[in-house]
Amino acid sequence: MLHVRLITPSDRTDEVVQLIENTVGTTHLAVLSGAARNPRGDVVLCDVAREAGDELLGGLRELGIDESGSIAVENIDLSLSKRADKAEREAPGEGSDAVLWEHLAEATHEESTLSVTYLAFITLATMIAACGVVLDNAILIVGAMAVGPEFGPLAGFCTALVQKAPKLALRSLIALIAGFAFAMVVTFGFSLFMNAVDLFSVEQLDAKRPNTNFIYAPDWFSFIVAVLAGAAGTLSLTSAKSGALVGVAISVTTVPAAANAAVAFSFTEYGQAWASTEQLLLNLLGIIVAGTLTLLAQKYFWARHRTRTPLKDSAA
Known part of the structure; x- marks a missing residue:
């Protein structure tokens, strides 16, 4: 699993949340309204199966979040969650075969x-x-x-x-x-x-x-x-x-x-x-x-x- 941390302009947060919710293999979505100070905006957190990570990152870049905010991705070494297991099962392919082009x-x-x-x-x-x-x-x-x-x-x-x-x-x-x-x-x-x-x-x-x-x-x-x-x-x-x-x-x-x-x-x-x-x-x-x-x-x-x-x- 990958952990994604985003800083999004407040007027783009709904689009980002919708993208995450519609991407197969995502879970643990959290939105912290107004939490970001530099740049100002909202903080959006989620976990995504590695095999779905490239699709999500590509969608976020199409929304321009890398220019107007921030996209940070970290590997999760241990995740004890049935929702995470479900997200990995739903995502296409195997995580070890996935390519994160970014x-x-x-x-x-x-x-x-x-x-x-x-x-x-x-x-x-x-x-x-x-x-x-x-x-x-x-x-x-x-x-x-x-x-x-x-x-x-x-x-x-x-x-x-x-x-x-x-x-x-x-x-x-x-x-x-x-x-x-x-x-x-x-x-x-x-x-x-x-x-x-x-x-x-x-x-x-x-x-x-x-x-x-x-x-x-x-x-x-x-x-x-x-x-x-x-x-x-x-x-x-x-x-x-x-x-x-x-x-x-x-x-x-x-x-x-x-x-x-x-x-x-x-x-x-x-x-x-x-x-x-x-x-x-x-x-x-x-x-x-x-x-x-x-x-x-x-x-x-x-x-x-x-x-x-x-x-x-x-x-x-």
């Missing part, structure tokens, strides 16, 4: 912003991966994959394509390209420093490296795994199962490929650097294709759910 857009907006923290994470992840490829240490590679934050802008770009939001698409693309470019440049310098102090060597890079040579050997399996990981990552975001993102992060070789390219370039091993760059681009393409198709499929199926759902009054 929440997804907000989450990906934050994750796809080129910030100092984002640059720090992707740079540190790439430097860790650089140590992993030179030492042929799979544990370091997995650790770097888990630290890398690149799925945020990838998910933001997919969401922007589906929602036709050019500003979010541009922001995500800038974060993705600038983030990897910055991380690779810093890792290039890091590799030169490590070579100067005799901790990295070209012999280590050119060795067989059975644990990490897949990073610079792109093939169809690289693309297939990226597609599967992109679909899984998108589902984990839309279903609020964020724990699955860790598995997604360590399934694709974006950060390790960027690290291997930077290290190889610092040793003028241009063939290996280009092969690693191909691996990076192949993984990014697979995730974007899969993420976009997954969101399109979810949007289509939930649109069908909404057309089949009767109003609460007629359902009663």
Whole structure:
């Protein structure tokens, strides 16, 4: 269940209440007349089943409540109420399958912003991966994959394509390209420093490296795994199962490929650097294709759910 807290202008409260009452899957409606001070108006509270949340939020935005008042949504961890149980039964589909597009857009907006923290994470992840490829240490590679934050802008770009939001698409693309470019440049310098102090060597890079040579050997399996990981990552975001993102992060070789390219370039091993760059681009393409198709499929199926759902009054 979701808890919705609204501040509405007094002259729009009746419309908001009617919308809530007519939306299948809502309950625990309360109206506090004149309780809001900034902005002035009424406070309207209700609970809504997650699978009906997108429909309600869309209706509230059509009424302009996000501009004239306020819309706040919180997850309810525990709700002991027969009315809440009834609302969830009446709502279409399953809560775990529901997509809250407003929440997804907000989450990906934050994750796809080129910030100092984002640059720090992707740079540190790439430097860790650089140590992993030179030492042929799979544990370091997995650790770097888990630290890398690149799925945020990838998910933001997919969401922007589906929602036709050019500003979010541009922001995500800038974060993705600038983030990897910055991380690779810093890792290039890091590799030169490590070579100067005799901790990295070209012999280590050119060795067989059975644990990490897949990073610079792109093939169809690289693309297939990226597609599967992109679909899984998108589902984990839309279903609020964020724990699955860790598995997604360590399934694709974006950060390790960027690290291997930077290290190889610092040793003028241009063939290996280009092969690693191909691996990076192949993984990014697979995730974007899969993420976009997954969101399109979810949007289509939930649109069908909404057309089949009767109003609460007629359902009663």
